Amino acid sequence: MTALSGRDAKLIHDLAKAILTEPEPLRVWPLLMERLTTDLPVDLAVLIDLDWKAGTGHALTGKPDWLHEAPLDTLIDTHMRVHPLLRHYAHSTDRTPLTLDEVADDRWWKSEAYRAGKAAIGIDRQLALPLSSRPGQIRGVIMSRSRHGFSDRDLEYAGLARSLLDTVSAHERVSLRMPRLGDPAAYGITAREMTVLTLLSEGLTAHAIGSRLRITEKTVVKHKENLYKKLRVHDRVTAINKARFLGLISPEPPVG
CATH class of the missing domain: 1.10.10.10 (Winged helix-like DNA-binding domain superfamily/Winged helix DNA-binding domain)
Structure with missing residues (x-):
């Protein structure tokens, strides 16, 4: 892959700055979803947290705002086990950002799961940013475009963005273990x-x-x-x- 352009390097710099300077921790993930949809750009970005063994999961936050009205949890619970990207990360230790085109075959594009996602949120081409997680868990960001696929530039940007998001996720886990101070x-x-x-x-x-x-x-x-x-x-x-x-x-x- 080629080096990031000056514009893309600035986007990564600005993303890191946004993470470090956000005064409200609860705002960090929605802010990141918003930045990803703008910087790549993509039509939507969703932070998901799945328990593969139990076959359950949740969409924690996403952009644009209309996603909060979409049946994301139902889609996850019903179709997560047949989604090519999720299956890949569930059965390997690979945490490289990958596109749906890299792991899906013809069965996916003809499946009920694909049709359901297309009807509900317009998914077509997807890119996953998998974050570090416990065995049996999948935590990451799924981004979608409705028209064209992802370029080498997109994948390089995604790799750098993934490192930043993984750091945020690690800090979040530490923060949750810390005792809450009283008022x-x-x-x-x-x-x-x-x-x-x-x-x-x-x-x-x-x-x-x-x-x-x-x-x-x-x-x-x-x-x-x-x-x-x-x-x-x-x-x-x-x-x-x-x-x-x-x-x-x-x-x-x-x-x-």
Whole structure:
């Protein structure tokens, strides 16, 4: 394959920038689906998550917006086992982006599954971006065009985009395992008080906290008093332990 053009290199750069700068994590996947439909371009892009052994799956998000009204989960549950791309990834460790034309034979184009997909969402030519997943699971992005196939340029772009999406997916898995912190506002704790509480949990003295925040030690002591009152405790150790119990600060890391 030839090297990406300057325009395509910029598209990949902009895609990575969009991932890194998106302030709302829940917006990342819809944003990526939107970018893929524009950058390749394709008619639609869908993020899917399948359990091959159970024969079930879900469309997690997609673009354009009308896809949310389409019977995607029904199509997946009914026809996933005969879809050539899904069958390929289910029975191999290959995670290379592939097109439907590379793995389908004449039976697919004459099948009920193809006709059902064509009628529901207009699928014709497809390109898959498979992401890393557990054995028996298929997670990835399926993109479709209704008129013409995919070029070498499209496949090269897809390979780079897949690496970025795989990174997003890995970060998402780590994030889901992390404990969710509580909301300080639920206890009337201000942002500055939370800063003081966090520094207290790190073992800093009132004098050191004052130096770090460029406020007087007297002001730090006042913040401590307010924290104790709001947490209904009377000392630093109990305040930190209760804050951890409430999820306001991260749990203490294990020793060793």
